[in-house]
Amino acid sequence: MSIARFWRETPHRYNLGGSKCPTCQTVYFPPRSVCPTCSQHRQSLGRLVPFQLSGEGEVVTFSVIHEPAEGFEMQVPYVLAIVKTPEGPMLTGQIVDVEPHAVEIGLQVRATFRKLREEGEAGVIHYGYKFAPIDDHHHAPPRGSQEEPASAMAQAPGRSAPA
Amino acid sequence: MRDVAVLGVGMTKFGELWDRSFREIGIEAGFQALVDAKLSSADLGALYLGNMASGSLIDQEHIAPLILDYSGLAGSHLPAIRVEGGGASGALALHEGWLAVASGAYDFVVVGGAEKLTDVPDTEANRIISGTADHEWETVFGATLPGLWGMVARRHMHDFGTTREELASVAVRAHEMGSKNPNAHFRNRISLEAVLHASPVAEPLGMFDCAPLSDGAAAVVLGPLERARKFTDTPIRLAASQVACDTMALHHRRELTTLDSTVLAAKRAFTQAHRAPADVQVAEIDDGYTISALLAVEDIGFVAKGAGGPSYARGEFSGQGHLSVNTSGGLKAQGRPFGAVGVAQVVELVRQLRGEAKDRQVSGASVGLAQNVAGTGATSVVHLFERVN
Numbered sequence: 001m002s003i004a005r006f007w008r009e010t011p012h013r014y015n016l017g018g019s020k021c022p023t024c025q026t027v028y029f030p031p032r033s034v035c036p037t038c039s040q041h042r043q044s045l046g047r048l049v050p051f052q053l054s055g056e057g058e059v060v061t062f063s064v065i066h067e068p069a070e071g072f073e074m075q076v077p078y079v080l081a082i083v084k085t086p087e088g089p090m091l092t093g094q095i096v097d098v099e100p101h102a103v104e105i106g107l108q109v110r111a112t113f114r115k116l117r118e119e120g121e122a123g124v125i126h127y128g129y130k131f132a133p134i135d136d137h138h139h140a141p142p143r144g145s146q147e148e149p150a151s152a153m154a155q156a157p158g159r160s161a162p163a
Numbered sequence: 164m165r166d167v168a169v170l171g172v173g174m175t176k177f178g179e180l181w182d183r184s185f186r187e188i189g190i191e192a193g194f195q196a197l198v199d200a201k202l203s204s205a206d207l208g209a210l211y212l213g214n215m216a217s218g219s220l221i222d223q224e225h226i227a228p229l230i231l232d233y234s235g236l237a238g239s240h241l242p243a244i245r246v247e248g249g250g251a252s253g254a255l256a257l258h259e260g261w262l263a264v265a266s267g268a269y270d271f272v273v274v275g276g277a278e279k280l281t282d283v284p285d286t287e288a289n290r291i292i293s294g295t296a297d298h299e300w301e302t303v304f305g306a307t308l309p310g311l312w313g314m315v316a317r318r319h320m321h322d323f324g325t326t327r328e329e330l331a332s333v334a335v336r337a338h339e340m341g342s343k344n345p346n347a348h349f350r351n352r353i354s355l356e357a358v359l360h361a362s363p364v365a366e367p368l369g370m371f372d373c374a375p376l377s378d379g380a381a382a383v384v385l386g387p388l389e390r391a392r393k394f395t396d397t398p399i400r401l402a403a404s405q406v407a408c409d410t411m412a413l414h415h416r417r418e419l420t421t422l423d424s425t426v427l428a429a430k431r432a433f434t435q436a437h438r439a440p441a442d443v444q445v446a447e448i449d450d451g452y453t454i455s456a457l458l459a460v461e462d463i464g465f466v467a468k469g470a471g472g473p474s475y476a477r478g479e480f481s482g483q484g485h486l487s488v489n490t491s492g493g494l495k496a497q498g499r500p501f502g503a504v505g506v507a508q509v510v511e512l513v514r515q516l517r518g519e520a521k522d523r524q525v526s527g528a529s530v531g532l533a534q535n536v537a538g539t540g541a542t543s544v545v546h547l548f549e550r551v552n
Contacts, residue, residue: 062317065310066366068305070286080365082419090415105321126303
């Protein structure tokens with residue numbers, strides 16, 4: 001993937017920046033330029049405003065992946081989940097800092113800023129959100145060295161690459 | 164709009180066709196269909212070719228004129244058009260062919276579907292097929308196609324009590340039928356235990372819950388029904404052709420365990436054909452993953468939402484009941500050359516409705532349904548076919 005193709009999504013992938021329709025108040029993630037919900041569909045073009053998700057959510061469903069997506073080979077087995085946020089949108093991401101088989105539907109999670117994948121040893125490293133359990137008793141130490149140290153999404157860098 | 168009939172069908176063997184090229188299999192299927200229809204290529208109006216990813220898989224775009232050329236028809240200067248819609252490319256090509264003949268724009272068209280998945284390593288093929296999901300908001304975060312369908316399966320188990328055994332019974336049934344199909348990628352039977360103990364791919368789905376990566380091609384000839392008797396004694400009416408789309412990403416769906424695109428395409432198709440689910444005796448549905456088959460039988464309306472698992476496990480679709488599902492072996496056993504799947508489904512249905520399905524024949528079958536899905540259901544295509552008496 002070219003650098004620009006990933007870089008242009010940075011505000012959303014790093015900071016969970018979505019958008020909100022000023023007419024019907026529906027929140028979208030990733031941000032949309034047209035509101036699919038409200039009666040002002042045609043008039044909504046270009047009028048949606050940026051909206052920041054809190055990063056909290058609940059696991060709606062998940063799968064433990066053993067045959068990985070490209071760039072995720074070093075992370076197997078990993079948990080892929082659909083998370084429903086209190087603001088409304090659902091999104092897909094990994095659940096980390098927990099034993100895969102301890103994940104269950106209904107688990108409360110919070111977004112953390114992590115390394116997603118790397119394109120080979122000298123390639124581009126992609127960062128973005130993953131989710132970790134909020135409740136402490138679900139926590140397990142990060143497995144291996146593939147995980148970057150956790151930091152809160154709110155402190156994640158914006159457009160510039162992380163240090 | 165005028166009535167459209169299927170006049171001829173053809174397909175290659177599905178599987179790992181190491182010794183055969185994309186153009187070879189495309190031509191073989193097309194010629195079989197033309198010969199079956201007893202149609203001269205001089206009568207043809209157009210060629211539609213369903214294909215998902217030839218550019219990534221064999222470094223060749225612009226494949227419709229390529230197949231036309233190597234079919235010896237470059238001199239005819241026929242319009243040859245590629246249609247792409249992920250794993251539903253074949254059924255979408257059929258929809259375009261149907262529109263062309265029904266509208267009167269062309270009289271006779273060939274609709275083909277072809278895919279060559281084994282010219283790249285498995286890991287590369289899996290990366291390419293994951294492009295039929297939302298790359299930027301699913302795949303980049305670690306999603307694979309089996310992973311997304313695994314999440315559908317998990318939620319289906321949670322909401323409806325569906326069991327691993329019920330899911331596994333879909334694969335067992337598919338291989339049973341595949342064993343009777345000389346064109347099938349897999350012709351071996353498998354046990355329920357084998358499916359349950361296969362290595363995990365994307366839990367709860369294991370290796371035998373997932374259809375294989377196959378090469379293959381299929382083709383059909385369409386023409387106006389009123390002229391069909393000139394070419395065949397057994398014209399099969401294409402009674403309905405419907406496409407419905409939905410959100411690209413699974414996480415944006417109204418419900419994770421319902422394919423609204425299939426619900427709507429099926430509903431519109433039954434309305435178009437003045438038919439109901441109970442009229443169907445043979446159905447070819449998209450069982451790319453065992454869970455996809457459960458959603459298909461539920462969302463088409465063969466069984467109630469959530470009842471797919473128990474129905475499959477009881478063998479309701481295995482020929483003892485009113486409806487036989489995937490007599491070809493489905494994507495699981497007949498094989499899954501993505502762009503060819505939707506056309507191969509029609510080949511099987513036409514053979515069933517003509518009474519030419521040999522060991523797999525469902526006696527007295529007169530109405531058939533095909534359902535073809537792309538990605539996790541952003542596109543569904545449903546076709547209905549009827550024997551004309």
